Amino acid sequence: MEEKLKQIQVEYQNKISSADSLKDLDALFIALFGKNGEVDQFSKQFKSLPKEELKTVGPLFNQIKQELEKTINDKRLTINELIYKSLENESLDLKNTEIKKREGHLHPLTIFENKIADLFKKLGFVQFDGPEIDSDLNNFELLNIPPEHPARDMWDTLYISKNLLLRTHTSNSQIHIMKNNKPPIRMMIIGRCFRYENLDARHEHTFDQFEIVYIDKGVSMANLQFLSEYFLKAMLGEDIKARLSPGYYPFTEPSAHIFGTCVFCKGKGCNICGKTGELELAGAGMIHPKVLQNCGIDPKEYSGIAWGMGTGRMAMLKYNINDLRLFNSGDLKFLQGIKK
């Protein structure tokens, strides 16, 4: 038995060292460790061995097995390095420069968000490039959410350090916008936000939000109702009605939740909307006087609307997508197959 083992070891070590391609190595690996390979065959014979002999053969078997495995791996690295070395002999060749015919596709979120941007451009809103990494100050404190405020429970935050974080909402940009522009202001933010979230079909830790900041003299909740209708009708259909409902955000006062007619049952009531005929689609409110003040805008003179929503959630409704995770999946079947 021992003899036989040592014989196999020598035989394969020779074979491995003379192998000169990854393909040969793979074949040797399978011959050794594959189903019905040498190792498999050998261990099957153990049952019939006397106990005494097994005591010496067993450890030897394991040792040889490990050695062979290592030899193969080392050889693989050597061959790889040779292949990598040979890359130097490949030249830069840009002669065949024809571009293949393919069908291009925008990401569904881009399509959806471009539509939103166009819609608000018509009202004079321009996009603002807000930072994705921001301070606790801009993401929370100046938005009237001091440390240890119970409202912080609404955002499970990913921190980089004590004072730096991945923005949990596009609302951080409100601060940048208001500090750097004089009213009247019409700006919008479309961008990536992050939260500490475990993934499932309805939850993402990385998602997009859309938000507008509209500040002028005499801006009112009636304007907020208008903007809600303007948005929902254009994005989800003329038959969608918008309804405001009380809610709470620390950075708006009064605050509102925005409901729209359920896109699936058109208001009749179905399982998706929980028989209510409506879906909660956005959040908004009149910018809190403390937030205006924090950014140097006098709340006695100006009022403003902040209006925002998750574009992924709504794009799911629009394009009938059933899993939020698909947006970041890079799955080409999904990205090329979606009907827009």
Added chain:
Amino acid sequence: MKVSISWLKELVDLKVSIEEVVKLLPLRTIAIKEVTQDYIEMDMKGYNRADLLSIRGVAQEVAAITGSELAFKDPEKPEFVWNKHSLPLGQDKLPNTPVQIMEPSLAEAQCVAKIEGLTFGKSSEAWVKRLESSGMRSVNNITDVTNLIMLEYGQPLHSFDAKQVENETINVRHATEGEEITTLDHKLRKLTKDDIVLADTKKALDVAGVMGGLDSEVNENTTSILLSASLFNPQMVRKTSQRLGLSSEASKRFYHGLTKTRLLQALNAAIKMYQELGGKLTTATLVGNFEDKTRKVTLTKKKLDELIGVDIPRDKVESYLKSLGFDLETQGDSWEITVPYFRLDIELEEDLVEEVVRMYGYEKIPAEKVPESKTLQDESPIFKKIYDFKTKLVELGLTEVQTYSFYSTQVLNALGFNDSNFKVLVKLENPMSAETQYLRMNLWPNLLEVVDKNLRQGFKDIAVFEIGKVFNNVSGQPKEEWRLTVALMNNTDNPLAELSAITTKLSLKFKESKPQAEGVYLFHPTRFLQVGEIGGLAEVHLRVLNELGIEKRVAILEIQL
């Protein structure tokens, strides 16, 4: 907050059906999570209406939105059981026990009442039903009193077995660093000096506002208790509760905010319930300040009209606010409004506007057109650039992808990251997992994962791009910038040729170059081109592809935008 329907009906002479209450609450007050036969659960996450964490508070709100009358009255102070005219004849003051607030920042008030002569046992059916219809379980008669009172008044209370408290002393103090206490859930908790504890002369008895200690728990031998009612520092309670991962019904109420008025009412009501159980009040000690500050806010009709955009008649405004418990004094065109003690969320005129508009009905606000306007601010040129690149790339036949802003462990390995060079990456302090610990500093590695994934799906040709932000540490400070990247797997052994043609179509100029520094590890030694100072295109080194399990050649382009 689960609102027991039967209990609510005892506290409000409802003029409408429960179905109507369920319909009105989300229209006027707060979203509802669930309705069962027993309770209405309101969605309180992050909400600022501390008063709605008590059924009395909910009753006040429901009475206001349904136009019903309350079936209870707040008790007057002289009626409290520890005050002179409630005590037996000849007694004008109860003795005190030692109670101290060691530092004023820890608590505004601390009360301890000793009750003797109790018999431990089961609660009455009526109590059990009340608890269960509020979504809580009955524990025993002595403990149930504190839970029922918390549900009714929103004020958490705690009963200690008096025998287990040294020298009948209950002090409010900082925990010492590393101080240990086994809490009611049988877990040993290690405390820090930022935590508050209730303590006797020897040991901590209770993690303040969060959970009681096991040693002083009420048990079947308990006959005397020290009933404790506190107003702890809400921020400190929240911190402790978060650090210990222990969010309790009590801690939630502490950090949403409590009032002194309700605290005294709750203490009084609890003592009365213990008296019903046969207990005798023998000491009462009240330390701190028990006057809630009166808050006055001015509301002008002009502000109201302007912010809502609707002219709500003055008499309506007045009746809405009165029904919610506000006192109004007319002053010309405005009102001076006294805020009821239980509405801690009302500070500013805008808060009152919300009160009025929700009573009026958000759903009745008409739409008023936002006038069109020329652009008022300058748009960053980045958006046009992104739009143009995306349009062009799609025309050229590429598919846009979006990948996570993180490097997966697989990507980190393939890129050869190790202890010496992790520092350039921006790292999260609290990632969900190792897969989200480091932020991407380039886009192309994530596109290799996309290539791999789709090769496995059977794709034979993959031409994808992404535009997004990348992050890196520049002398210790995280920086972010926009990037464009393209990855091409065209099933040839020289995909860079086609990619260079695509690059030309994007009006980008490139020149032959050689990979430098870590580029030597990542890219093909000769198939490497530079796009000015903003980026480059290259065939990815087989080593990197091997690590990712990709057996095809892949070329990438990445530039700053």
